[in-house]
Every structure is written in C-alpha cells, then in structure tokens.
Amino acid sequence: MIAGAGGPDRRLSEDDVRGLMAAAFDAVKLDGRRVLVIIPDHTRTAPVPMLFRLLVEQLGSRAGKLDFLIALGTHPIMTEAHINEHLGITADERAGRYGHFGVFNHRWDVPEQLTQPGTISAAEMKEISEGRLEIDVPVIVNKMAYEYDRLIICGPVFPHEVVGFSGGNKYLFPGIAASNVINTSHWLGALMTNPRVNGAKDTPVRRVINKAASFVTTDKLCIAFVVTGGELAGMYIDTPEQAWSAAADLSDKVHIVYKDRAYHTVLSCSPKMYDDIWTAGKCMYKLEPVVADGGELIIYAPHVTEVSYSHGKVLDEIGYHVRDYFVNRWDEFKDYPWGVVAHSTHVRGIGTCDNGTEHPRVTVTLATGIPQERCERIGLAYRDPASINPDDYANREDEGVLLVPKAGEMLYRLEDPPAWQTM
Numbered sequence: 001m002i003a004g005a006g007g008p009d010r011r012l013s014e015d016d017v018r019g020l021m022a023a024a025f026d027a028v029k030l031d032g033r034r035v036l037v038i039i040p041d042h043t044r045t046a047p048v049p050m051l052f053r054l055l056v057e058q059l060g061s062r063a064g065k066l067d068f069l070i071a072l073g074t075h076p077i078m079t080e081a082h083i084n085e086h087l088g089i090t091a092d093e094r095a096g097r098y099g100h101f102g103v104f105n106h107r108w109d110v111p112e113q114l115t116q117p118g119t120i121s122a123a124e125m126k127e128i129s130e131g132r133l134e135i136d137v138p139v140i141v142n143k144m145a146y147e148y149d150r151l152i153i154c155g156p157v158f159p160h161e162v163v164g165f166s167g168g169n170k171y172l173f174p175g176i177a178a179s180n181v182i183n184t185s186h187w188l189g190a191l192m193t194n195p196r197v198n199g200a201k202d203t204p205v206r207r208v209i210n211k212a213a214s215f216v217t218t219d220k221l222c223i224a225f226v227v228t229g230g231e232l233a234g235m236y237i238d239t240p241e242q243a244w245s246a247a248a249d250l251s252d253k254v255h256i257v258y259k260d261r262a263y264h265t266v267l268s269c270s271p272k273m274y275d276d277i278w279t280a281g282k283c284m285y286k287l288e289p290v291v292a293d294g295g296e297l298i299i300y301a302p303h304v305t306e307v308s309y310s311h312g313k314v315l316d317e318i319g320y321h322v323r324d325y326f327v328n329r330w331d332e333f334k335d336y337p338w339g340v341v342a343h344s345t346h347v348r349g350i351g352t353c354d355n356g357t358e359h360p361r362v363t364v365t366l367a368t369g370i371p372q373e374r375c376e377r378i379g380l381a382y383r384d385p386a387s388i389n390p391d392d393y394a395n396r397e398d399e400g401v402l403l404v405p406k407a408g409e410m411l412y413r414l415e416d417p418p419a420w421q422t423m
Helices: 016-028 050-057 080-088 091-095 121-126 178-193 203-214 241-252 314-316 324-326 338-348 373-379
Strands: 003-006 034-038 065-071 100-106 113-118 137-142 150-157 219-228 231-238 256-259 262-269 291-301 351-354 355-362 363-368 401-404 411-414
Touching: 003 016, 003 241, 016 050, 016 219, 016 231, 034 050, 050 080, 050 150, 080 091, 080 100, 100 219, 113 203, 121 203, 121 411, 137 178, 137 203, 178 203, 178 324, 178 338, 219 241, 231 241, 241 256, 314 338, 324 338, 324 351
Parallel strands: 034 065, 034 150, 065 100, 150 219, 256 411, 262 291, 262 401, 291 363
Antiparallel strands: 003 231, 113 137, 219 231, 351 355
C-alpha cells in the first residue's frame, strides 16, 4: 500500500488525510504532470468539499494541469450551481481562486465525448460471467481518460447491489463509461440477484469492471475511502485494485448490520441525496435481505416526485418486475436498456414467475410524491406519505417492525441467511 490508514474504531482527521495524500503524491511523482481526478456525484456520501480543497492544495501548484471529472454513470447532469454546492465553494471562488481547475460532468449521452479502446470478447465474457452472458462487450469510455498523464480515482466504498462493493474501477465503469457497459454489468448483477451480490467482495461483475478498466492504459491511482457517521473510518491510496480491496475489507466491517430475525414491515427512509427512485431504490436493495417472506418494505421519500429523471419513460413502459418475469419473456424485453431492466428487478426484489404470473417475495410500497396511479401502473404499491409518521415505526423490532431513518448505504443481513441470499 502506497499510503493508508483506517479501522472500525478509527476516525481520520483532515491532517491525517493531508498526510496520506502528501505521501502518496510524493511517491508517484506528479510534479508537472497532467492530472484528472474522478470524483463521485451527489448521490454518494463523501466529504467532497474537504477532498476537493486538499487535492487542490496538494496538487494545484505541482501538477502541470489539474481537472476534475464527475462520475455520473447515467445520472442526470449536474448544474453549475449544484456542482459548486457539491464542492463546497461559491460561484465567485469557482471563477477566482479555483478558476484554473476544470470541473466537468461525464457526458455519457454525447457520443462525440466517448472513445472505444477495445472489446471484451464473447468468450471472455462467458468465462468471467460464469456462463451467464456470452456476448461481445465494446469498452466505451470518456475520451478525457486518455488526455492526461495520470488518473486519480477518488471515491467512497460501500456495499453495492450490482458489483458487491462500490468504488475502485467502478468509477471508470460505469462511472465515466457509455451506457452499453453499464447495461451489461448491471444485467449480469441482476441475473445473480441483489441479495447474493450485495456485500460480496469477489463477484463476476467486479471482474468484468476490472477487465474493462484494463483497456484504460493511462496511469491510475486510487484514493478509496470508507465513510461512517459522516466521518472517514479509513483511506487507502494505491492502484485501483489494491486501494479498493483494502477499503472493501473495512467497509465489510462497518457498513453491514446483522439482524437475528426478519421483519414483516420495514420503513426505509430515503435521504435527500436520492432524488428519484432510480437512486432511492437503494432503500430496497440494502434492506431486502431482512424483510420476511410476505412482508412489506416501504420506501419513504416524500421529496421524491419522479421514478427516474434519466430513464423514467422506459420504466413507465416496462414496469417493475422480478427477474424471472424478464428472463421468461426475454425476446420482448431484450432491446430495452439492460441497466434499466436490472434496476427494475432490484427494486422489485426476489420472486418467481410461472406461466406469466409473478410471485414477488415481498410487497414494495412507495410513500413518495409519485401519484398512486403511476405507482400501481408500474407494479409498485402506493401509500400517501402524509399518512406516515416515522416515529410510529421506531423501537418496535420485537414486533417485527424495523425503522431505518437513513437508508441506502448500510447493508442489512440476517445472521443466519437462507440459501437464496448466499453466493
């Protein structure tokens, strides 16, 4: 490890972070080099203002060029005002003291800003995916990845529904990739199902992402960190693979909550950083393993008024269904974006489909600003958020009722999970 520190009971100060960055940047000799830092968007809990400020402090006068690229995946483009808020700076500071440093949205929707350095062959995909997919996968990524001497991936690591643990090379694929790579990786994760993948370190999806990242030949450094309670429990700086691995080991210790029972009712409260169901779906992903068979999970998000700002039209067409609903009717759905189909199955959860009839394991209810008619049309239950007082769900675990006040990042698991939840 080039530089690293952390532990379940450790909390890093700003000086700790400054010291780790200084040691790492000295070791990799960034003086005079063109550096592009890839950072998370607003849907990830991270001390972005502090990190942005320290990166500029450490590299602003040393690097020949220093810019930042926001890893949006297919999330909506951030406005200039939103970017400034995200970075913790004012418009005047952006134009003044930080004016020499470019901050860019990843434009996954603009083909001219993308390039294809290679292809993962069908034979390789079959091997990596353990036989689940046998297709050629064009590796298409933001051109900016090749316009600098060094890429620095800077992002948090959490349990993740598609890849097992987020972070590392995931900030390249899907972070700054085209939608085709996103579609392939997400559908592979959906075929395996969220409960089996979420919180697993070695997954076929991670292997696909690492293979895609091997086509990005620019020198890479990764600052992988673990956030808990709004503070840094650890930070590791090395290659994307090594830094991510250390952070994932720590995330496994601090981001997974084990329960000795399942709950018939779960109120999963979405934080404001999730502004549509595309992102607030994490409130289901992270809690699904502890919902009892036949139980109900309520995504409580009064502030959410849209299914997906990027993919709402597609979701209105296909709805939310269990995996086997799509698998059994693949000819009908194979031409839709696979990443959107995967999201549908992740929100709807585990279930079966026999002769066209779905049997979801649990009921997923939206208590949001999305109208009842739309919720029911896309296959999800509805509840008026005004009828819910979260305090009414508190301290009732003995009754089989679980309240999660800030859902989406902590993974909940059973101490003795059933077979359908294990790899």
